[in-house]
Amino acid sequence: MKGTTILLDHINGREAAALMVDGKLHDLLIDPPEDAAPGVGAIAWAVADRPLKGQGGLTLQLGNGLTGYLRRAKDIAPGDAFWVQVSGVAEPGKAIPVTPDLIFKSRYAIITPHKPGLNVSRSIREEGERDRLLAIAHDSRAATEEYGLIIRSSADGADEDDIHRDIFEQCKIATAVLEQRDGPPEWLLGEDSAHVLAWRDWTDPDEIVTEDGSFVAHGVLEAIDAALSPRQPLSGGGHAYIEATRALIAVDVNTGADHSLAAGLKANLALVRDLPRQLRLKGLGGQITLDLAPMPKRDRKQVEDAVKKSFRQDGSDVVVAGWTPLGHLELTRKRDRLPLAQVWPRS
Incomplete structure (x- = not known):
């Protein structure tokens, strides 16, 4: 199936939207469960609570018993009230990141x-x-x-x-x-909602399918099952494991059956070219550590440049922190949606 197709469906009564590019799942949006905290873009009238010493930020009361965290808190005193907008997704048990710069x-x-x-x-x-x-x-x-x-x-x-x-x-x-x-x-x-976001951000599709059941008819459910798996195949025969821990996102790259001298570089480039899509589908962000396949140190610059280009073309908000003494490449990516494992209904 060539071209770009937007599929609008419902999953357990919640809106869901899928973006397929040449038959491959490129992006996925699903409304969160009803008990989830308001997501990115939600706006609250907030009251400043207390400053966090040494961090330059403060906590805020957002309503419904929820707590927010404002990183830039200069000239804000406890009790001050103002508008804030959710700017990211909080880890379980942590305050919701917010910004006073509304859009x-x-x-x-x-x-x-x-x-x-x-x-x-x-x-x-x-x-x-x-x-x-x-x-x-x-x-x-x-x-x-x-x-x-x-x-x-x-x-x-x-x-x-x-x-x-x-x-x-x-x-x-x-x-x-x-x-x-x-x-x-x-x-x-x-x-x-998922359907509004799809209309807002996915422009110029070749086809829009709005019938319920379109996820089944176009193979989206199978693609979601594949995205939920830690093991992801790479072009060229290699594979990678992408797994979320409490501290970070760990990515392990393997060359598979290719044992040539350039196998490590080829597998690593295949991974970084597909990594933005993989993280987007899985809904993963925060600290990311790439345990790349073995390759000469002289190839690190090529891989790092490929990472920057890949995320730049994708439009993702990412920072390449650099290489560790153990040879791992570290990144940080903004958390802009709930993990797929949390929003996808379990059977």
């Missing part, structure tokens, strides 16, 4: 209440299209006068009325949220 993100536009200005995505490089989109942004000033506005790359070539409608809708949501200016901690806006 309201939709398919074509991002509204930034605390960062004024009009901008167009830098990935749109054709001058005529940039001028068209800037004109649309200026035409929307009646709605965005108090806010900043970023036109997303997905607006490239989009209908002007659709872009205006998107901007106005996000401004309405922002205004409704920002009306809250006092009172106890309270959740004001939930995170987007």
